[in-house]
Structure formats: C-alpha cells, structure tokens
Amino acid sequence: MENVKIVENGVQAKQEIAQFMMEGFTKDEIYLFAHDSNRSEHLTDALEISEIGVGEQGVFESIANVFRSRGDELRSKLESLGLSEAAAERCEEKMDQGKVIVVASQSA
Incomplete structure (x- = not known):
C-alpha cells in the first residue's frame, strides 16, 4: 500500500497529512499510529484526524483489542x-x- 508514511515526529506527520489531503483524501480517511497510546492520542487530537474505531475494525476486532498487547x-x-x-x-x-x-x- 503506497498510502503509508513512516515519520519521526508530529511535524513530519503534519506534512504527510497535508500531502495526503492534496492527493484527495479527507481527514476522516487519514489515520496516525504510534506505539505509545498517549502519544498516538495526543497527535491524533492535535492534527485533527481520525482514530480507528468499530466502523473500521468491526465489533469483534474492537472487543478483541481489549485483550491484545499494544x-x-x-x-x-x-x-x-x-x-x-x-x-x-x-x-x-x-x-x-x-x-x-x-x-x-x-477503503475503511
């Protein structure tokens, strides 16, 4: 999938988000991940993009995530x-x- 970017920090993430938006994606179609859940939540909120929820994963996967490692x-x-x-x-x-x-x- 070519729509995946690996960056060092929030500044670079913001640049990639802007690039994706110029390519026609909306903020609801852009997702950010970091291993530290607090960092991920902070960046997601600060950059005003989507979090993966039940709609993207389905009910069973969302429930299963409660019992999985990060x-x-x-x-x-x-x-x-x-x-x-x-x-x-x-x-x-x-x-x-x-x-x-x-x-x-x-596709989500």
Missing part, C-alpha cells in the same frame, strides 16, 4: 485499513523504534 492491537488496526500482515508487522517494528505511522485509506 503491538497486536496496532497490527490489527493497520490490517483493518488494508495493509498486509507483513506490512503491518514492518510498521509495528518501526513504531517500536519510536516512529509514527500515517496511513491514508479510502
């Missing part, structure tokens, strides 16, 4: 946006290194 939860959410299992795993590894993932998806 890494498993992140991979599940990335896969719900159309990333392959291998791509979701690579993104999660980058998040382990402190990176932020920005995904634009019209």
